[in-house]
Amino acid sequence: MKTSTEAEFRAFMVSRWPRMLRTAHLLTGHHQDAEDLVQAALAKAYVKWERVRRTDDPDAYVWRIMINTNADRLRRMKVREWLTTRFPEPAAPDRNEAFAERSALLDALARLPAKQRAVVVLRYLEDRSESEVARLLGTGVGTVRSHTARALKKLREQVVTSEAATPGADRGTRGGQRP
CATH class of the missing domain: 1.10.1740.10 (RNA polymerase sigma factor, region 2, helix turn helix motif)
Known part of the structure; x- marks a missing residue:
């Protein structure tokens, strides 16, 4: 050049x-x-x-x-291993809630398939429009929407599963009731 x-x-x-x-x-x-x-x-x-x-x-x-x-x-x-910086023992409650939330978000994103992860990252964390994401990924807006819907469904299921696994966790609600 x-x-x-x-x-x-x-x-x-x-x-x-x-x-x-x-x-x-x-x-x-x-x-x-x-x-x-x-x-x-x-x-x-x-x-x-x-x-x-x-x-x-x-x-x-x-x-x-x-x-x-x-x-x-x-x-x-080829080897489906998850390398992690954390020990396999159950994590003790973290006093730094922001760090815990960020860690949970990264873990949840890591469980998504590559295209769904890319759509979620570009749409919500990069704050790009559906048309921008479609252009970046070389797909149609409808494909972006379907990947988004599937990814959000999986993320919601993960939240429900993690809340069920931690009894008594009210995630900022009062008396265990949703606002």
Whole structure:
């Protein structure tokens, strides 16, 4: 590539890195995997940079590369093990409720299939519209809606299951009654 093209790609990469890393972390659940995912996506974008920069929306092109790279990474995993930083013993109640909620969210996201996880992350955590998500994933708006519906149903089922597993947990309600 020419020097000006390299400088253009470098500027693109530097300006998008934090947001891509946050999205990748939500997709993978681990900071190191997220960094690897963003680096792999940007490496693929660099190789195709002439094509990427000529598209109507280079951001969407690169985000789609990242999402597809993550889906490929998950497909290649032959051993279905969940690496975790937590011990298998039941967790003691955490005094930092925000951390516990974030951890529960990441665990719930990790249980979703790759496409459903991508839709939830892009729609609700990246605050993108259905049409933006459809464009990023290369699917129709109807597909985004169906993935969203299925993902939210699974997430709700997980919440019900986790509440049933913790008797006496009222999740901020008074006297065990819903507001």
